[in-house]
Amino acid sequence: MEHDLSLWGLFAQSSLTVKLVMIALVVASVWAWAIIVRKLLRYRAAKAEAARFDEKFWSGEPLDELYETIGPNPGTGPERVFSAGMTEWRRSHRESGGLIPGATARIDRSMDVAIAKEAEDLEKGLPFLATVGSTAPFIGLFGTVWGIMNAFTEIAAQQNTNLAVVAPGIAEALFATALGLLAAIPAVIFYNKLTSDAGRITAGMEGFADEFGTLLSREVDA
Template sequence: MDTDTLAITQEIDFSLLALFARADIVVQLVMIILVLASVWSWGIIIQKSINFRRARDEAARFDAAFWSGEPLDELFERLGPVPATPPERVFAAGMQEWRQSHRTDGALIAGAQARIDRSMDVAIAREADMHNGGLTFLASVGSASPFIGLFGTVWGIKNAFEDIAMAQNTNLAVVAPGIAEALLATGLGLLAAIPAVIFYNKLSNDSDRIVSGYEAFADEFSTILSRQLEG
C-alpha cells in the first residue's frame, strides 16, 4: 500500500454511524429493520424471563397452599371470582365445574369427571398461549435476520462495484468504504439472529416446563376429585 492510499484510507470515517450515513437507502432500511428487530427481541427476552420467573414462584406458592391441608372449598372461596395467577385459574376452572356438576339435591350430573378435566385443559391451553406469546417473533428473527442482512450486503457490494466501475479505480480507498458498509448489514443480521435463536430455545423450554407443571397439577387434582366421585 503506497503512502497516498494509506493517508486517504486513514481519513475515511469507519464508525458505525458514518458507515450507516454513507450507505445506500436500501442498505439503510435493512440496517434499521435489523436494529429494530434486535431491540424488540431483547424486549421480549427480558419480559419473558421476568414473567417465567414470576410464574415459577406463583406455582410454588400455590402448591404450598394446595397441599397445606386447607379444605379445597375454602381455598376456592379465598381465591375469589377472579384468581390472580395461572395455577389458581387452572384450579378455579376445575372447582367451578365441580360445583356446577352438582344438582340442587346434591347428586352429581353424569359425565362430571370428563367436564372437569376438559375445563382444566382449556384453562391450561389459555395459559400456554399467554406464555408462548412473542416466542414466534423470536423464532422469525432468528431465522430471517441473517438473510435480511445478507440481502443488504449483496445490495451494498453491488453498489460498491458500480462505484468502482464509475471511478475506474480499484484503489483501496475506493473499495473499502463500500465493502465495509455492505458487511455491516450482515453483522447486524447476525447480531439480531444469534440472541434470538439462543433465547427462543431457552424460553420455549422454560414455557414447556411451566405448562407441564400445570398439567401435572391438573392430573393430581383430577385424581383427588375422582376419588370423591367414586366415593
C-alpha cells in the first residue's frame, strides 16, 4: 500500500482522533493569529491616539473648551479618561461656585474606573493566547501519542517492522506535535509582547491621570 507523505496526505490517512486534534490546533492557531493582528493594529492606534491627545492637552487650550470639543461621547481611551475627570470636576461644584469636600478623591476614582475599563478592553483576547501557548503543545503531544499507538497496532497486525510500514504512522503522529508547536510558539511570543504593550499604554493613561489630578488639585487649593 502506498502512503501519501504530503501534509494533506498525513492528515487524510490519520485516525479520527488525530484528525480532530489537528483540526483543533489549526483552528486555535488561526484564531490566535486573528487576535494578534487585531491587537497589533489596536495598540498602534492607541499609541497614536495618546500622542494626539497629549498634544491637545498641553497645547494651552482651556480644559473646559477641550472638554466641550470632545463632547459627551469621547472616541479614544485618553479622551474617556479626561472626560471622566472633567465630568466629576464639574459635578463637584456647588451652585455657588464652591467645591464639594472630597472632590479630588472622587475625580481620581472616576479616572481610575475609566482607566480600568480601558485596560480591560486592551487585554481582551490575550488570555486566549496564553491558553493556546500553554496547552497547544500538550494537545499536539496527545495526538502524537495516539498516532504512535495506532502505528504500533498496525505493526503488530502486519507483523512487519519494515521502515515503509513504520514511517507513515510515525510521520502522522509527529505531524500533530508540529502543529501544536506551530500554534503555541507565536501565541507565547505575541502574548508576552502584547501584554507588555498593553501595560505601557495603561501606564501612559495612569501617568496622564496623575498629572491631570495634580492640575485639578492646584485649582482646588487655589
